[in-house]
Amino acid sequence: MTEPAARGAASPVCVVMPALNEADALPAALAGRPRGVRVVVVDNGSTDGTAMVARRLGAEVVAEPRRGFGAACLRGVHAAEGSDVVVFMDGDASLDWADLDAVTAPVLSGAADLVLGRRVRQRRAPGSMPWHVIVANAALGRLCGRLAGTPLHDVGPYRAIRRDALLALELRDRTYGWPLEMVLRAARAGLRVREVPVAYRVRVGTSKVTGRPWPTVKTFARMVVVLTRHAATRSG
DSSP states (O other): OOOSTTOOSOOSEEEEEEESSOTTTHHHHHTTOOTTOEEEEEEOSOSSSHHHHHHHTTOEEEEOOSOOHHHHHHHHHHHTTTOSEEEEOOTTSOSOGGGHHHHHHHHHHTSOSEEEEEEEEEEEOTTSSOHHHHHHHHHHHHHHHHHHTSOOOOOOSOEEEEHHHHHHHOOOOOSTTHHHHHHHHHHHTTOOEEEEEEEEOOOSSOOTTTTSHHHHHHHHHHHHHHHHHHHHHHHO
């Protein structure tokens, strides 16, 4: 159930932040957001007071007790009712609010249907992406782009899409395969996918995916499953 904090007049853009134990990162993640921007923080079963911190900082807060990145994102999409465009940002302070206009403008103007923030080398802070993450991400981006029929270089978390178009895709993955499935289904549906350059900063705290070997392996495996399933469906 949506908390009453900061819920007011409808805003054309709603930023959805999935968050699992990001109480320490949220002050930095929410700092600098443009005045009047609607932000929904999805608490995905945190035990560190994430919801309390987000509410105190003026964000709307919804709970998604079922663990999973995709589950949290979908809960945020439903909570964004009343907004035309949904923007996804991580709650770890790695993304820059200064890039919000660049990510949303093509969708708002009708020039693109799905915009992905490409974390370009020139704007990546030193140490923000370990070398193995850079290599794996580039490989996944190129493979995903090949299957989607559009050049891609990144499968990063900063992205914007019209809410009604996203719901129409009926994404099924509820884990870290969600971002890939979004791109693949969008391309299959004939949506126009575009990349724009964005900055990437060192996150606050340790990543739940890239900060430890086993979660990294599991996430990569899940993404490969999504890609394989899409390739099989496309060829069938």
